[in-house]
Amino acid sequence: MKEKTVLEGTIEKVLFPNKGIMNIDNKIIHVRDTLVGQQLRVELSRRKRKGMWEGKVLEVLNPEYFKSADCKYYGQCGGCNLQQLPYEQQLTHKYTQVKMLLEDLGEYEDLGIVSSPSEFEYRNKMEFSFGNEYKDGPITLGMHKKRRMYDIITMDGCKIVNEDFSKILRFILSSLECLPFYDKKTHTGYLRYLLIRKSEYSGDLLVNLVTSSQVEYDFTNLSEQLTKLDIAGKVIGFLHTLSDTLSDAVKPESIKIVYGQDYLEEKLLGLTFNISSFSFFQTNTKGAEVLYTTALGLLENLNDKVVFDLYSGTGTIAQIVATQARKVYGIEIVEEAVNKARENATLNKINNCTFLVGDVLELVEYLEENPDIIVLDPPREGIHPKAIQKIINFRANEILYISCKPTSLARDLVIFKENGYKIEKICCVDMFPQTNHIETICLLSNNI
Incomplete structure (x- = not known):
């Protein structure tokens, strides 16, 4: 060869x-x-x-x-790689991949895979980029072309979001095409990202336009026109965020409310959550209800238990657990997320949750109570090697690990097993139909 x-x-x-x-x-x-x-x-x-x-x-x-892809951008956008598989085959595909990754971890109760309530239009948040599809081409607004760092294709009609997203995208692009987009190579220009969030509960939308500080522009008139768009939902807030970071990521330096308010209200398993533009919240709301119901269903008893929710985000899991547990401690490194978690706990009249700002690696040493149960929902890269040993040292009776990347989960489970934990149950939950991504839940018990 x-x-x-x-x-x-x-x-x-x-x-x-x-x-x-x-x-x-x-x-x-x-x-x-x-x-x-x-x-x-x-x-x-x-x-x-x-x-x-x-x-x-x-x-x-x-x-x-294979079936024909439902999206006209399939093959151009790198997002939804499984569209040519019927949904039942997508589930089999993902479940098989997780099984292969965990096959050397010994015996456990295999609970299979749980499907998403919706195959399409399930995302409640999208981040679109300004750019162009080819050098010196007209301005575009959408997603990166497959395996391209700089080329952006306009995503008018993405199938995993509601049609309201596409209508807003079209309106923003046509209204601002006279302004220069931010060039990631030369670091010059103005328009950077368009963030849209939608509440599954109310249908309300929050729109956030992210720009550099290289141009001054008044978006008041734009926001007024945006509220009159013919869409199913209602735009209740339009924000303007300044970000001059050189990296291709949204790092807000200032946020101005041009119109309305800076948060949405969402309902999840009977609780209310106020979510800001940059708050971490599961992107599939109905799927999140399935995920958390499935995860907490693996725990036999939460009554009178002390629970640590590490990597707690805006406190969704912590507050759901707190409706049954005696005390819950949440640790999250993003201060804005912790502030929202505290606000939401007050909103839900939950007074047995304490949320702390900081790195799990550092803060776990200062928690005075010993947990009966630890809930782990880390970022994609998994748990820091030094943090995992500190977590193990608590010797909690049960650990509930919710992972969005099975390769990280497989690596971390080896360490838990080597330190006396037994893998009891594993269940996959599909939160991201049409894509390669999968959530995996694992229940471990202290075997020492």
Whole structure:
């Protein structure tokens, strides 16, 4: 075999998140963004190590095996890679990937996978970028092109959000196309991002326009027109955020309320949450109810228990747990999220929650009570190696680990097992239909 060789074969399995495996004459070929059962013509692009290659898809030889994608941007946008699979097959695909990652962890009760209540229009938040699709092209507003750092395609009609998102996107783009977008290469320009949040409970929308400080512009008239748009929901707040960071990320330096208010009200399992533009909140509201109900259902008894909710965000899990537990402590590194958690606890008349601002790695040492149960819902990279040992040292009777990245979960579970914890139950919950992402819940018990 050599580079540029063209071969035909079938994808036998797909490693998380999207690495297809093809075996031809005992030579392993990795082909990204492929599905089990696809028959492909591929071109060898790079030799990785002895007997292993990377390949590039030239042609799908059995397209009739899969359904047509529902979104016209499929293949251009890198977001929804599983649209060609019927939803039941998507669930099987994700469940199989998690099973492969956890297969060396011994026996546990396998609770399978729980589907999302909605396959489409489930997201309550989107972050769109300003840019252009090609060099010197007209301004665009949408998502990054697949595997492109700078190219942006206008996403008018994204299938995983409500139509209101597309109407607002179209309006903002047509109204501001006279202004320069922020060029990530030269760090010049003005328009950076458009953030839209929608309440599943009320249908209300919060719109946040993020710009640099390189131009001065009055958005008062724009906000007035925005509130008159023909949409199903109601725009109750329009914000203008300044961000001059050089990184391709929203780091707010100032936030101005141009119109209305700076938060939405959302309902989750009987509780009320006020959510700001930058608050962490699960992007699939109905799916979050399924996730938390499933997770807390693994715990036999919360009554009179002390619970630590580490990586607590805006305190959604903590407050749901607090309706049954004696005392809950939440730790979160983002101060704005902790402030919202405290506000929401007051709103829900919950007085047995204490929320602390800081790094889990540092703050766990200062908690005076010993927990009966620890809830972990860390970011995608999982738990810091030093923090995980401090968590283990509490010797909580049960640990409930909710993970949004199964590779991180698999790594962390090995450490818990080595330190006397037993994996009792594992359940997958699909919060992100059409995409590679999956939530995995694991219940561990102290075996010492």
